[in-house]
Amino acid sequence: xxxxxxxGKALAQTLREDVGAAVAALRTAHGxxxxxxVVLVGDDPASQVYVRGKVRQTEAAGMISIERRLPxxxxxxxxxxxxxxxxxxxDVDGILxxxxxxxxxxxxxxxxxxxxxxxxxxxxxxxxxxxxxxMPGLRPCTxxxxxxxxxxxxxxxxxxxxxxxxRSVLVGKPAALLFLNENCTTTIAHSRTxxxxxxxxxxxxxxxxxxxxxxxxxDWIKPGACVIDVGINRVxxxxxxxxxxxxxDVDFDAASKQAGHITPVPGGVGPMTIACLLRNTVLAACARxxxxxxxxIQ
Numbered sequence: 001x002x003x004x005x006x007x008g009k010a011l012a013q014t015l016r017e018d019v020g021a022a023v024a025a026l027r028t029a030h031g032x033x034x035x036x037x038v039v040l041v042g043d044d045p046a047s048q049v050y051v052r053g054k055v056r057q058t059e060a061a062g063m064i065s066i067e068r069r070l071p072x073x074x075x076x077x078x079x080x081x082x083x084x085x086x087x088x089x090x091d092v093d094g095i096l097x098x099x100x101x102x103x104x105x106x107x108x109x110x111x112x113x114x115x116x117x118x119x120x121x122x123x124x125x126x127x128x129x130x131x132x133x134x135m136p137g138l139r140p141c142t143x144x145x146x147x148x149x150x151x152x153x154x155x156x157x158x159x160x161x162x163x164x165x166x167r168s169v170l171v172g173k174p175a176a177l178l179f180l181n182e183n184c185t186t187t188i189a190h191s192r193t194x195x196x197x198x199x200x201x202x203x204x205x206x207x208x209x210x211x212x213x214x215x216x217x218x219d220w221i222k223p224g225a226c227v228i229d230v231g232i233n234r235v236x237x238x239x240x241x242x243x244x245x246x247x248x249d250v251d252f253d254a255a256s257k258q259a260g261h262i263t264p265v266p267g268g269v270g271p272m273t274i275a276c277l278l279r280n281t282v283l284a285a286c287a288r289x290x291x292x293x294x295x296x297i298q
Contacts, residue, residue: 002256002257003261004260005261005263006226006261008145008264008268008270011272011275012145012271012272012274012275015272015275018279019282021294022282022294022295023063024062025294035091035092035094035285036063036277039068039095039096039098041071041102042072044100047099053274068086072102079101079110084113087113087118093281093284093288094119094120094281117288118284118288122137128169134181138283141276143171145273146179147175147178147179153226153260154204154226154261157183158182160204161204161205162176162185163202163203164189164209165190165200165208166188166190166230167188172188173188179205179207187199197217197220200216200220201220201221204226205225206227206228207228208228208229208230208250212231213233213249214247214250216229217254219258221259225259226260227262229248229250229252231248246265248264252265
């Protein structure tokens with residue numbers, strides 16, 4: 001069997017176009033556009049690349065992009081005060097604090113300062129609780145992208161057996177809840193799980209979010225399963241231009257011979273994360289400002 005690739009780049013592009021059309025409709029109807037503020041602390045090169053990408057795509061969608069850059073020496077109070085100022089700004093609809101923060105800053109405390117109505121990453125306790133209770137709220141971007149990719153491949157997910165490998169609060173736990181909301185029978189596996197390979201072989205949908213390169217082997221995959229690989233790992237490769245290459249948590253070549261659908265790394269889940277962030281910003285703006293939700297993103 002040769003698995004069909006789930007093209008995250010193409011789906012993300014479609015979602016960004018829908019967001020752009022929604023923003024244009026909001027500008028026409030209300031004379032204003034949603035605004036996303038990104039807080040970057042320190043000079044971590046990877047974080048700077050991520051922020052530049054978010055700013056570029058925010059502006060490309062017709063939204064307003066706001067940056068708050070702070071030095072790595074910033075105190076906890078200075079970072080939290082920056083977030084509080086954005087909370088109070090009526091023109092800011094979404095706030096994203098770029099992680100990781102430099103030590104010894106307390107990331108959890110900073111995230112909790114974000115107004116849940118502006119928490120477009122869906123990471124505050126309030127939004128996590130709303131997800132658990134099945135209430136409306138802003139959902140974490142990467143897990144949301146995982147569900148969208150699975151639905152593109154399989155359509156209706158009702159009744160599917162879904163295994164999420166990884167129990168992080170960023171991906172694993174919210175992904176499990178989001179698949180549960182799609183009426184999947186969902187299991188979370190982790191480092192203490194027994195007979196992991198056997199559990200993988202029973203899954204119609206397998207979501208790997210563990211951060212270990214090529215951990216999930218090809219013979220762990222149920223024939224015809226949908227494999228969503230969240231992992232992005234650098235491995236040494238002397239033949240590559242940058243001396244490394246990116247691989248997922250799943251052995252892609254071997255898994256492709258078993259799976260029915262599979263996301264590549266890169267080009268699978270990654271592009272969906274920013275696209276879902278843009279969509280969340282529009283959702284937050286409409287909820288905050290009392291605007292009807294544009295048809296393009298309903």
